[in-house]
Amino acid sequence: MELFEIVGGNRLKGAIEINGAKNSALPIMAASILVDGETVLRNVPDLADVRQMQVLLSRLGVKAQRDAEGALHLRVEDEMNAHAEYELVSKMRASVCVMGPLLAKRKRAQVSMPGGCAIGSRPIDLHIQGLRALGADFELVNGDVLLRAKKLKGADIFLGGPFGSSVTATANVMMTATLVEGRTVIASAACEPEITDLAEFLNACGARILGHGTPEITVEGVDGLTGTEHTVVADRIEAGTYMIAGAITNGDVELQGARLEHMQAVVDRLRRVGVIIERGEKGITVSSSRHLEPIDVTTQPYPGFPTDLQAQLMALLCLADGNSVITEKIFPDRFLHVGELNRMGAHLRKEGPTVIIEGVKRLVGAQLMASDLRASAALILAGLIAKGTTRIHRIYHIDRGYQHIEKKLAAVGANIRRLNE
C-alpha cells in the first residue's frame, strides 16, 4: 500500500491545472447507456472512480475506451445485462447512476443497494421514489433494488429530502425522463453545475430538458438519443481544494481552467477569512495575507457552501486567529478528519453536526489515517503547513477523486512524496 510523506512549511507558488469534474464525468458516463451510437467525452479525469465506472459499464455491455489523446469513447454493444452487482456497486456509490438509464432503455434495472459510507447515512429512497413516480415497479431482492417497467410515463415529482435536494437522485430521474413518454417536472431538483453539465450533454444527444441549474427541471420525453461529443466541466471541488492549499501555505497560485462562477459561496467564505481571490487570465488567482480571520460556515446544497470542501476549510480554520464554527447540514456525521487534525495539535470540539474550531499558532506533523476522499485531502493540506513530517496512510481514498495530487502540489513547491508502506 502507498502513503504520502509531507514535510511542511513551503509556500506554494505557480500554476495548477484543474481537471474535469469527477461528479460530472461519472453520471455522464452512466448516461451513455441511454444513447445510440458513439459518445466521445473529453476532459474526463484519470481517477480510480472513473476506471471503476468503466468496469461497471463494460459489464453492462458498454464499451468504454480512451484514445491516444485521452478522450473517452463509449458505445453500447449489448443490452442483455441490466444487473449492477454488489461487488461493483460496493466499491463506488456513484454506480447508482446506472439505475435510471437501465430502467429507461432496457425497461429493468437490478442494482445492489449501496451500503454504509464513511461520511454517514446515505439512503437512496429519493431515487426509488422518483423512478416509481415515472411508473416503475420496485422490489428489494437480496439487497438489490429491482425496478421494472412495461411503460413509463412523465409525471410531476417532488425530490426534496430531509437534507434538501439530492444530486444523484436528480440525475437518475432526469436521465430516465429523457426517454419517457410525456412531460416530467422535477421539483426541488439539485442545482449543482454537474447536473447542468449532464443536462447539456443529454440535450446535445437530442433530449429536451429545460430548467437545469434551477430547482425546477422540465423534461419532454423523446424516442431516442444519439451519440455526441462533450467536454466535461471543470472540477470546482478540486479547484477549491487547491485554493485552500494556496491559502494555508500563504502561497500564490493560479488555478488554470477553474470556473469562478461555480464557486461563489466558496470564494465568499475564503475572502472573509482574508484570502485574496481574483479572476486570472487562465482561471483564478489565489494569494493570502498571512492573517487568517475566523468565520462561521454552514454547508448547503448548491449554490451554498459545498459539503465536499468542509474538511479542507476546517484544516485552514485550525490556523485562524480566533474561534470558527462549521455546521455540516448535508452529512451531519462527516467528521472523520476531526480526530486526525487534533492529532496534529488542532483544537477541535464536535457537538452534533457542528465543530467549534479554536485557532492555534501551528500544527505539527504526525502519522495519519485517510478515511474518505475529502477528509484525506484536508489532511494533506494540514501536512503542507505543519511543522515537521506528516505521513498519511491508506491514500487510495485520495486517488479516487484527485488526479496526481502529489505531482501537482510538488510542481508548485510542496515537499510531498508518494511512498510504498
Ligand code: EPZ
Ligand atoms: C453527490 O452525492 C456527490 N457524489 C457527493 O460527493 C456530494 O457530497 C453530494 O452529492 C452532496 O453534494 C457524486 O456526485 C458522485 P445527495 P449524492 O444525494 O448524490 C440525503 C465526493 O466527495 N439523501 O445529494 O449521493 C443524503 O443522505 C462525494 O465527491 C436522502 O435522504 O448526495 C444526504 O444527506 C461524496 N435520500 C443528502 O440527501 C436519497 O435518496 C444529499 O445527498 C438521496 C439522498
